[in-house]
Amino acid sequence: MSKQTILLAVTGLTPQVVTETLYALYQQGDKLPAAIHILTTAEGYQRAKLTLINDGWLARFYTDHQLPQAEFSESHIHILQQADGDALHDIRSQSDNQAMADGITEWIRTFTADVDTALHVSIAGGRKTMGFYAGYALSLYGRHQDRLSHVLVAADYESHPQFYYPTPYSQVIYGNDPSRKPLDTQNAEVILADIPFVRLRHGLDQSLLNGKSSFSQSVANAQRALGPARLTIDPLRRLLIAHGKPVKLTPADLAFYLWLLQRQAEGLDAPQCPSDGAPDEAYAVEFLQQYRRITGEMGAADRTVAALQHGMSKPFFEQRKSRINKALQQTLSHAAQPYLIQAEGKRPRTRYSIKLESEQISVAPTSD
Incomplete structure (x- = not known):
């Protein structure tokens, strides 16, 4: 029409x-x-x-x-x-x-x-x-x-x-x-x-x-939307600040994002989504280190920790990725592209990463 x-x-x-x-x-x-x-x-x-x-x-x-x-x-x-x-x-x-x-x-x-x-x-x-x-x-x-x-x-x-x-x-x-x-x-x-x-x-x-x-x-x-990508992570306020705009995430989602960035900073391979019925224990340990940076040791007995007791499952991985990308797109529209968790490679070898360089990222201190 x-x-x-x-x-x-x-x-x-x-x-x-x-x-x-x-x-x-x-x-x-x-x-x-x-x-x-x-x-x-x-x-x-x-x-x-x-x-x-x-x-x-x-x-x-x-x-x-x-x-x-x-x-x-x-x-x-x-x-x-x-x-x-x-x-x-x-x-x-x-x-x-x-x-x-x-x-x-x-x-x-x-x-x-x-x-x-x-x-x-x-x-x-x-x-x-x-x-x-x-x-x-x-x-x-x-x-x-x-x-x-x-x-x-x-x-x-x-x-x-x-x-x-x-x-x-x-x-x-x-x-x-x-x-x-x-x-x-x-x-x-x-x-x-x-x-x-x-x-x-x-x-x-x-x-x-x-x-x-x-x-x-x-x-x-x-x-601002067309300018260079800049990301600041504020664990205390549980925020990503992308393109100068705050993106509020749950502690679990923010920890997942931090975990991906940490692996990239250490030169490790971008993670693959765990297979059905085969939770990844190493992923869970690395994720929980970031999670406790945000929640403190008092968060050690919550549902997120309980869900990871046997490792990081496929549903856990996919839910975090989906929720984070949705929050970024809702806040930043098309300017979200460089901050998204993106897939690379063909199945079943697909890996997930964030296409930012280290100099584009800063992390606010978690304490004075």
Whole structure:
């Protein structure tokens, strides 16, 4: 089932980029959007309303080309806001710039939250910084079905106040320069240029995908997820701190993780999962050394110790591995990859290890 497409245009004082983009899509035989939204300034709102709605340029495009109209009204023209909630009239200061970036980011996060839609972002209008932030925000939040484009218009017609799209009939306008030469809108050339972009959505916290976030927060979060792997183990607090984020584990799971890292540090072979009905006594002894680092000797009579009295069993090994990986993935999403317990080699010789180098790992002291 195809997804409903939303066209989101970033416009300043040239709302005609909306109809130009629609025309280019139509000419290419692409699916036209079911709804159109505009992000702009206070003056841009007035221009879009007066030209596309009051003056009827958008309706005229659909009529001229005998196409069904997209959902669009004044409520679809969104004025970006300053930090205090007032309308943004222009981008003249650092605070205006930050407010614009945050506003664009939040709108794109919102539109990409709906799994049943495909978002097409056009960055042809507005100031260059508006287009930059729209493209960057789509890189942060965009999904595989989303699209980024820029519309290219022949120089004589570009930003012309009387040109909105190539008409299917002859219509004369006059050059927007001192020559005032006559131009026929029927002859205008309009091309849609798709812009490839890197999708970083997998690097964001679920909290940033689901809740309001500023541009700077989103960038910092993605950067953290893409940065080099760093792991700190805090046995006292029973935590792994991976990519700067705490991952809470049970004492048994944390001990299992420490046990794997300890074997790696000592240059021992990565362990294999014990066979059915053949618990491994050496594994159990090594594991319990790590377990007692966390629980102390008082934990020597608990259920975990009792389960290992005949050695480490296959179910014990597999449960620990599965629970740890699940906790890492839930907390870190795709950034969890370097911290996971990973299999290597074919059965029945599969071994399990954590693909981190010793210099990437630190262990907090267990006592003062």
